Amino acid sequence: MTDPIPAWSDAFTPGQLPDIPLLDLDGPVTWPWAIDGSTGAGVKVAIIDSGIDAEHPAVGGVDGAVIIEPDDDAEDGYRVVEGPHADLYGHGTACAGIVRSVAPEVALYSVRVLGERLTGKGWIFAAGLDWAITAGMDVVNLSLSTSSDDYLQMFHELTDQAAFARVMLVSAMANEPKTTIPSEFSSVFSTAAIHCDDPLELRYNAAGPAEWGARGIDVDVAWANGSTITATGNSFAAPHVAGLIALLLSKHPGLTPFQVKTVLAGLAAARS
Amino acid sequence: MTAIAELVSLLDELGPALLSADDSAGLMALCEAARTATDAAACSVSVLDEQAGELHYVAAAGAGADQIVGTRLSLGQGIAGFVASSGQGISVSEVRHDPRFAQDVALSTGYVPTALLAVPIRHRDTTLGVLSLLDAARADLTLAAGLASLAAHTMHRATTTATLGRVVAVALAAQTGSADLAEALRSAATLSSGESADLAELAALYVELGRLGIDDRAAATRIVGQFTAHASAARQRMTVRRTRR
Numbered sequence: 447m448t449d450p451i452p453a454w455s456d457a458f459t460p461g462q463l464p465d466i467p468l469l470d471l472d473g474p475v476t477w478p479w480a481i482d483g484s485t486g487a488g489v490k491v492a493i494i495d496s497g498i499d500a501e502h503p504a505v506g507g508v509d510g511a512v513i514i515e516p517d518d519d520a521e522d523g524y525r526v527v528e529g530p531h532a533d534l535y536g537h538g539t540a541c542a543g544i545v546r547s548v549a550p551e552v553a554l555y556s557v558r559v560l561g562e563r564l565t566g567k568g569w570i571f572a573a574g575l576d577w578a579i580t581a582g583m584d585v586v587n588l589s590l591s592t593s594s595d596d597y598l599q600m601f602h603e604l605t606d607q608a609a610f611a612r613v614m615l616v617s618a619m620a621n622e623p624k625t626t627i628p629s630e631f632s633s634v635f636s637t638a639a640i641h642c643d644d645p646l647e648l649r650y651n652a653a654g655p656a657e658w659g660a661r662g663i664d665v666d667v668a669w670a671n672g673s674t675i676t677a678t679g680n681s682f683a684a685p686h687v688a689g690l691i692a693l694l695l696s697k698h699p700g701l702t703p704f705q706v707k708t709v710l711a712g713l714a715a716a717r718s
Numbered sequence: 719m720t721a722i723a724e725l726v727s728l729l730d731e732l733g734p735a736l737l738s739a740d741d742s743a744g745l746m747a748l749c750e751a752a753r754t755a756t757d758a759a760a761c762s763v764s765v766l767d768e769q770a771g772e773l774h775y776v777a778a779a780g781a782g783a784d785q786i787v788g789t790r791l792s793l794g795q796g797i798a799g800f801v802a803s804s805g806q807g808i809s810v811s812e813v814r815h816d817p818r819f820a821q822d823v824a825l826s827t828g829y830v831p832t833a834l835l836a837v838p839i840r841h842r843d844t845t846l847g848v849l850s851l852l853d854a855a856r857a858d859l860t861l862a863a864g865l866a867s868l869a870a871h872t873m874h875r876a877t878t879t880a881t882l883g884r885v886v887a888v889a890l891a892a893q894t895g896s897a898d899l900a901e902a903l904r905s906a907a908t909l910s911s912g913e914s915a916d917l918a919e920l921a922a923l924y925v926e927l928g929r930l931g932i933d934d935r936a937a938a939t940r941i942v943g944q945f946t947a948h949a950s951a952a953r954q955r956m957t958v959r960r961t962r963r
Contacts, residue, residue, distance in 0.1 A: 496800065535800035537808075560803050562771060562794045567803070590804050594843040621807040622837065622863030664811050670796075676812035678859065 467700045475712025477646075481690070484697040486549025491585045491692050492578040493545070493685075494571065495538030497531050498556035504543030504668035509553040510581075514574045515561055523566075524573050531558055536670035540677065541589050541685040543668035548645055548689025549696070555583060560590070568592040572600045575615075579608050584695050587688040588617040588634075589681035593625040601628040609633040609703050614691050618684040619656045630655040633703065635691070635710075637683040639663050645686055650714035658710065660686040741876040745777035745869060752865045753780045758854035759831060762786055763839070763869050765847040766793075766802050773798055773848060781852070782829035798836050798848045805845050807837035807859045837862040841874040 456462065471479065490509070500508040510528075517525040533539045533556075542554055559574040560567065571592060578586045586608070592601075605628045608615050617629040619638050629636040636655055639662025640647065649659035662683030669675045690713075691706055701709070745763050753761040760780030764773040772790045793799045801808060811833045831852035837859060839847040849866040851857050927938050 496804075534794055535796065535803070537800050537804070560800075590806065593805065593840070596843075618806075620805075621859040622866075623860075624840075675810050678809035678811065679807065681806060681808070 465700070466702055466705070467698060469698075469705060469709070474716065475709050476716055477713060480709055480713055481693040481697060484549075484693040486552035486689070486692040486696045488699070489549070489552050489585065489692040489696045490555060490581075490583045491545055491549070491552045491587065491688060492555040492557050492581070492583040493538050493542050493587045493589075494557040494559055494574045494578060495533075495541055495587075495589060496535040496560040497533035497538045497558035498542040498554065499533040499536075499539040499668070499670065499672070500530060500556070502539050502543065502668045502672055504546065504674075505539060505554070506546055506550075507554075508542070508556050511556040511558070512577060513558040513561070514570050514577060516566055516570065522573070524570060526573075526577060531556065533670060534558075534560065534562070536668075536673075536675075537589065537681065540667035540669055540675075540682065541587050541688075544645075544665070544682060544685035545587060545689045545692065548686060549692040552585075552689075552692045552696075555581070568594050568597045569600065572597060572604060575601075575604050575608075579604065579611055579613050583613055585614045585616065585688050585691050587685050588615060588628070589679075589684045591617065591620055591626040591629050593620065593627065595625065595627075597627055602631065604628070605631050605633050612700070612702055614688075614695070614703055614706055616684045616688040616691065618680040621679055621681075626655075635687055635703075635707070637662075637687050638680045639678065639683040646690060648687070648690065648710065648714045648717060650711045652711075656680075657707075658687050658714075659683065660690075662686070741872055742777055744872045746779065748865070748869055748872065749777050749779035749783075752849075752851065756851055756854040756857035756861065758851045758857065760786075760829065760852040761854075762850045762852075763847060764791070764798065764802075764850070765873065766845055773802055776847075797834060798850060801836045801838055801848050802845055805838045805840065807835075807863060809833075809835045809859055809862075835859065835862050837866045839866045839870045839873060841870045846870060846873045 497513070498505060498508050498511065500511070511531050513527040513531050514524055515527065516523060537560075538556060538558065542556070545552060545554065555578070557574040557578055559571045561570075571590060575586065575588070605615060615628070615634040617634040617636050619629045619636055620626040626636075628634055632654065635658055637658045637660055638656035640649060640659040641663040642661050645661055647661055651657055651659065660683040662680055663678045664676055665678070665682045666674055667677050667682060687710075690710070694706060694709060695701060698709075749761040749763060752758070758780065760778060760782055762775055762778035762783070764775045767774050767790075770790070771793045773793060775786045775789045775791070778786045791798065793802055797808060797810060800806075813832060813834065829852070833853050835851040835854055835857055837849055838845045839849055847869070849862060849869055851862060927935055930938070
């Protein structure tokens, strides 16, 4: 009779471990190695926000769209409505336009969680994230957050699930210093805005909780009704990072979140 | 309706009405100070009315101020609506042909700004409203958030004072020792809403407890004491964890 082994130990039995790509580098990470020739093709990017105006010239269409809305009759308290929808505010369209400008051939998916009904938006947001992970998105842009501790556990579980499923969550810090869930979790790519003109500018702050600095101040962004505005916010740094990650994953599929973070830190160092 | 319940209900209606004059004067002064400090064309404060799904502009200073105060705008669209719905601030330095924006902010005021800075007014985890600065020469999101926190104190104080009036009425009622009191208070509590309803209901429970024997009262006090200690310790642990990073 063999000795019992501790739980989880069997995951490391030879032949059981999942494959991961190797970073076939000859030296430090370079921009050409990471993204040269990449258009983002084959990468699915979800924008969890106010919806996306698919007709906006800066967006160039979406590959899928769902609305997550409260439903008292549903078992989980919400329903998922598939099909084209409008952007109620303009903010989701702004984020989608930025991702498209960085990674022109990604497949964009709109997950609308901000609706006319304000109640329970924290868990509706969580339900949207759950949808994106389950639907097999590669990158999820979260230019929204909750500051309510009530949702700590819920988002903790979802972000862990995403990290192990190799779903990159790019999460904007709030624009003022306050609790920002899930942005302040270490497993996500938390972003804050920096002043620069280059959409691929990237800075790495190992001390967190805002880990990645990217363009987000005075950015021309797509908005509601086919319009354009010049806006500032950490919200607009996130889609720049999401687009960059999409370029990387298109060229180097299957990377895990810690591999992506390693490459991004190398790219940030290569710029400075 | 008993006389007590009538009194509670009356205070419920009167409280906010009596206070609003003072508080809107405070918010008006805040808008004027914010406008001057940031060299903005205008500053406004709107209160979130979640039930109606609207932002209600209660104070403003500068261009279009007289027109915007009293206006109610739908939350369902626009930049201020986004800020209220998401709890995220946004700064727009140039508004190019966005008809929706113009409709939201500028149409009724006669002043169409180039730049808009809008931040949520929050107290703890709740968004109470939105503070907007139009064409501010010296302001960023962090400064605006600081101004919003001042507005949050005034707005929260208004609600708390109104609640306090109700709780005092409930406590006074408890002193009379009327037999129908707990029932009357409970119906008064159901008439109220949110935080104040909880407090009124708690007061009603205390009235009932007061009628029990000394042992039951002591047991109830121990249970409440333990719960309070546990709840505040849990909150403290959370705070420690948050500030440690």
